[in-house]
Amino acid sequence: MEKAELVVIGAGPGGLSAAVKAASMGANVTILDQNARIGGQIFRQFEKGFSITDAEALGKDYQKGQDIFERFKQLESKITYLNRASVWGIFDHNRIAYARDGQSRTVEFKNLVIASGAYDRPVPFPGWTLPGVFTAGGAQNLVKNQRVLPGKKILLAGTGPLQLVVAHQLISNGAEVVAILEAGDVKGHLLQLTKGVIGNWHYVTDGLRYMKTIRKAGVPIMRNHLIIRANGTEHVNEAVIARVDENWRAIPGTEKTFDVDAVCIGYGLVTSTELTRLAECEHVYDGSLGGYIPVRSENMETTRKGVFAVGDGAGVAGSEVAVLEGEIAGIAAASSLGHTLDTEKANEMSAVQSRLVRYEVFRRAMDEISRPRPGLYELAEDDTVICRCEDVTYGQIKTLAKREGIKAKDIKRETRTGMGSCNGKICSTILINLLHDLSAQTREQPEGLNIRPPVRPVSLGVLAGTGDNR
Numbered sequence: 001m002e003k004a005e006l007v008v009i010g011a012g013p014g015g016l017s018a019a020v021k022a023a024s025m026g027a028n029v030t031i032l033d034q035n036a037r038i039g040g041q042i043f044r045q046f047e048k049g050f051s052i053t054d055a056e057a058l059g060k061d062y063q064k065g066q067d068i069f070e071r072f073k074q075l076e077s078k079i080t081y082l083n084r085a086s087v088w089g090i091f092d093h094n095r096i097a098y099a100r101d102g103q104s105r106t107v108e109f110k111n112l113v114i115a116s117g118a119y120d121r122p123v124p125f126p127g128w129t130l131p132g133v134f135t136a137g138g139a140q141n142l143v144k145n146q147r148v149l150p151g152k153k154i155l156l157a158g159t160g161p162l163q164l165v166v167a168h169q170l171i172s173n174g175a176e177v178v179a180i181l182e183a184g185d186v187k188g189h190l191l192q193l194t195k196g197v198i199g200n201w202h203y204v205t206d207g208l209r210y211m212k213t214i215r216k217a218g219v220p221i222m223r224n225h226l227i228i229r230a231n232g233t234e235h236v237n238e239a240v241i242a243r244v245d246e247n248w249r250a251i252p253g254t255e256k257t258f259d260v261d262a263v264c265i266g267y268g269l270v271t272s273t274e275l276t277r278l279a280e281c282e283h284v285y286d287g288s289l290g291g292y293i294p295v296r297s298e299n300m301e302t303t304r305k306g307v308f309a310v311g312d313g314a315g316v317a318g319s320e321v322a323v324l325e326g327e328i329a330g331i332a333a334a335s336s337l338g339h340t341l342d343t344e345k346a347n348e349m350s351a352v353q354s355r356l357v358r359y360e361v362f363r364r365a366m367d368e369i370s371r372p373r374p375g376l377y378e379l380a381e382d383d384t385v386i387c388r389c390e391d392v393t394y395g396q397i398k399t400l401a402k403r404e405g406i407k408a409k410d411i412k413r414e415t416r417t418g419m420g421s422c423n424g425k426i427c428s429t430i431l432i433n434l435l436h437d438l439s440a441q442t443r444e445q446p447e448g449l450n451i452r453p454p455v456r457p458v459s460l461g462v463l464a465g466t467g468d469n470r
Helices: 013-024 060-074 136-146 162-172 187-197 201-216 274-278 319-336 343-370 374-378 394-401 408-415 427-437
Strands: 002-009 029-032 079-082 086-091 095-100 103-114 118-120 133-135 153-158 176-182 221-223 225-232 236-243 256-259 262-266 269-271 283-286 291-294 307-309 385-387
Touching (some): 002 013, 013 029, 013 060, 013 103, 029 103, 060 319, 086 274, 133 136, 136 153, 136 162, 136 262, 153 162, 153 225, 153 236, 153 256, 162 176, 162 201, 162 262, 176 225, 176 256, 187 343, 225 262, 236 262, 269 291, 307 319, 319 343, 374 427, 385 394, 394 427, 408 427
Parallel strands (some): 002 103, 029 079, 133 262, 153 176, 153 262, 176 221
Antiparallel strands (some): 086 095, 118 269, 283 291
């Protein structure tokens, strides 16, 4: 069995920042990353074979990534980076199980930082499983890292600033964006947004840059609109949209149809908390932060001593917040391991915590605009598939939801919802919202599906491997 002083799961903005900061204080750090290279989704590096001809065109995220990569490189002697390491379980006695190189391995940690990130919020509507319907993150990954467009005529539907980022990237790479649908009521929250940007002026600068690209291309931004249906047989070829009220319910008679060959859906992100839940950290449900989130101290430590959580996996707030949280967690984790917390590091932590407060004001304003309303989960029809892995429809769930006292785990047992290869990663969030909207769960803290290892797909051959490290 391997042993590590500090293990960091994930090498995106939060995990990488934590690792670098802890290593700079003398801690020996082991990073377990399921990707081939450091960076995560936001700072993802290009695969071999791609060359950079215009770094400025790749945006600020690219440069921020290069800066942290350089700091990582300077501390490589203190950091063990294990790529393609898929963590599938966290067990008693501070043991982590992960699959790598065709074997299942175990590492025992003293302290742990979990930076598991988040994923696109799944929203079921008629036609959402058609080829050509992408999540915003999936489309962004295609464009940024593969230089491939998801289509030629694209509709963007969702809420929040990521819509503008993805539109900017698509247009800059030659796509025709037919429209951008914003479900939220931006005009009704202008005062809150104005307060939020004070001290965060770079958000305004970035937003204006994206808007310049969008306006130059003549793309309409249709506020208070949703996609209600995607039509097609073997591929999406039409998108039906409608104006919505304050609860995001479609207003009859406002429907319009666009000819498209791709649709990008971006209704925010959902926290990936499988690992913090396996670590038995206490969680609360906060829909505005992406669902279940671990309870944390100001130093990012969870209710389990020595286990820290940072980034979007601990509450969706963006890459800049993830970097700051990672720095705080790295300093706190290294300090608790006995590495000296000098005056400089203490002052640095205090300054970072102050910056987080400024970001919090802006985030709260954006959350109020983009918080999913009930109408979003009322788009599905009886034959709309909710659980793709097990082919469970909305009609099946609706019938069961009428039972008094029904819970998500009851529906899982009866329909196999959440038992597929994704371990309920997609359908569990949908199920929680559907149960709430169907009045089966009205509590502030809804019950979801239980989490059990393995939380990542791992073959029986790997689990039964006979390598040296078993």
